[in-house]
Amino acid sequence: KAQTKLPNDALRAVRQALLPDVTRHGFPTTRDEDWRYTNLSHAVELSNTWLSDLLNNTPAVSAELNVELPEVDAHGLVLVDGLVDEVALQRVQSALDGALRIGRLRDNANRVHAEGPLDTLNAAMLQDGLFIEVPTNHRADKPLAIYLHDGAMTASQSRIVIDVGPNATIDLIEYHLRGADTAHFANSVTQINLAEGATVNYVRIQQRDRKHVQTGKLAAKLHRDATLSHAAFDLGGGLTRSDIVADLLEPGAAVHMNGLYLADDEQHIDNHTRVDHRVGPAISREEYRGILNGAARCVFNGKAIVHEGADGTDAQQANHNLLLSNKAEVDTKPELEIYADDVKCAHGATVGELDESAIFYMQSRGLDRDQAAHMLTRAFAAQILSKLPVSGLHAHIEGLVDARLDELLQERAS
Numbered sequence: 001k002a003q004t005k006l007p008n009d010a011l012r013a014v015r016q017a018l019l020p021d022v023t024r025h026g027f028p029t030t031r032d033e034d035w036r037y038t039n040l041s042h043a044v045e046l047s048n049t050w051l052s053d054l055l056n057n058t059p060a061v062s063a064e065l066n067v068e069l070p071e072v073d074a075h076g077l078v079l080v081d082g083l084v085d086e087v088a089l090q091r092v093q094s095a096l097d098g099a100l101r102i103g104r105l106r107d108n109a110n111r112v113h114a115e116g117p118l119d120t121l122n123a124a125m126l127q128d129g130l131f132i133e134v135p136t137n138h139r140a141d142k143p144l145a146i147y148l149h150d151g152a153m154t155a156s157q158s159r160i161v162i163d164v165g166p167n168a169t170i171d172l173i174e175y176h177l178r179g180a181d182t183a184h185f186a187n188s189v190t191q192i193n194l195a196e197g198a199t200v201n202y203v204r205i206q207q208r209d210r211k212h213v214q215t216g217k218l219a220a221k222l223h224r225d226a227t228l229s230h231a232a233f234d235l236g237g238g239l240t241r242s243d244i245v246a247d248l249l250e251p252g253a254a255v256h257m258n259g260l261y262l263a264d265d266e267q268h269i270d271n272h273t274r275v276d277h278r279v280g281p282a283i284s285r286e287e288y289r290g291i292l293n294g295a296a297r298c299v300f301n302g303k304a305i306v307h308e309g310a311d312g313t314d315a316q317q318a319n320h321n322l323l324l325s326n327k328a329e330v331d332t333k334p335e336l337e338i339y340a341d342d343v344k345c346a347h348g349a350t351v352g353e354l355d356e357s358a359i360f361y362m363q364s365r366g367l368d369r370d371q372a373a374h375m376l377t378r379a380f381a382a383q384i385l386s387k388l389p390v391s392g393l394h395a396h397i398e399g400l401v402d403a404r405l406d407e408l409l410q411e412r413a414s
Contacts, residue, residue: 010109011126018114018124025117037299037331038241038270043155043213046185050155051125067149067177073392074145074173077102081149081156083128092144099138105129111161113191116243118215122157122189129159134198136165143171143390150179150186150212158188164226167197171390176206176214178236184209188216194226196250201389202230205400208237210267217243225252229389232288233397234261234269235404241270248275248282251312259288260384262404263296263328264411270299273317277305280340281312289384290321291377292328293408303335304345311342319349322380324412370409377405 027044028035069076075092078085084104093102105112108131114123130146148158164170174190186208194200200220208214214237220228234240246255261269275284290298304315321330334347354376362372381401388394 043185046154074143081151081153082158101133132162134164134168138168145173149177150184155185160190162192164198166195169199171201174204183211185213192220196224198226204232214240221247222253224250227254229256232259239268244273254283257286258387261290264293267296273302275304277310277313280310284315286317293324295327297329300332305337308339313343315345317347321351
């Protein structure tokens with residue numbers, strides 16, 4: 001029955017191949033080392049309801065967004081519950097006039113690759129998605145934004161596959177929007193293949209509703225002299241888990257990953273990253289920062305693996321956290337696995353509180369305590385904001401971060 005609910009034979013073949021793995025492995029649990037701090041039991045319930053609805057009703061083949069998009073200067077594509085908004089797709093195709101090949105993933109199902117339980121679930125239950133092909137030497141006039149929104153379903157599977165040609169450059173924005181004020185499980189996957197000399201500047205903004213469970217994965221493969229610069233901003237959601245897996249396949253590849261997560265109440269934000277240095281020389285740089293209030297809990301696990309023969313590797317990672325409440329909690333675990341000799345690698349993590357001596361000093365210069373606290377937390381976040389890889393987004397991101405910091409500090413003051 002699951003096979004008949006798909007628009008074409010290609011997706012049916014993907015589902016048929018992967019459903020046995022989904023049945024066998026199921027969802028990750030807290031018994032799995034990589035998931036020991038993040039419990040997806042609510043996501044399982046929402047997913048089961050969604051599957052029942054999917055199998056017992058005729059699925060839609062496209063969708064249309066009915067909420068206002070953020071004011072971002074970009075070509076905007078839209079996925080609603082994993083389905084392509086055809087109006088937005090045609091608008092972007094017309095504006096770009098063939099400069100990029102943008103199509104529906106259901107017509108390019110052979111490009112779907114899955115590894116891991118949630119990635120496999122996503123691929124097996126796909127109904128659609130986006131396929132983007134960036135030609136050789138491409139340079140864009142402005143970023144390409146992909147807005148992900150939740151509609152009426154209790155769960156969704158969204159996938160974006162991007163092939164970036166040799167020496168091409170593209171700025172991408174992945175924007176997870178607030179949805180209806182109802183419980184929802186959103187599971188998204190983005191695949192990026194960077195050919196020789198390609199450059200991708202990627203920003204992910206997550207503003208999900210507090211009743212939402214969000215899991216997402218970015219899987220990137222980098223070839224010779226390719227560069228991926230990624231910045232993630234986790235500002236919403238009830239429970240969110242984000243994975244980045246970067247495979248540095250050839251010499252000269254470089255990945256830069258930066259992230260900022262702001263959490264309060266009982267939010268749970270989990271960031272996992274993995275960089276595989278297959279050969280050298282290659283570079284990875286990573287810095288994540290978090291500001292927590294209330295009873296929020298955040299998780300950071302960053303792993304860099306330097307494989308045998310990857311001499312010349314330069315891998316640096318850091319995680320810094322600021323706790324505004326004695327109930328907030330962070331589990332941080334930066335890791336290095338090194339199987340080569342000629343390498344330069346380092347990692348570190350810190351967890352601290354606002355500096356009371358700095359607050360006292362600012363108060364002595366005429367600021368009240370709230371103003372001083374805002375300046376200190378803003379300075380802490382500024383380290384990530386300064387590394388934003390898409391320059392035209394600075395004002396927009398800074399506005400989002402400032403508004404979210406105000407919410408955290410108001411809760412602290414109360």
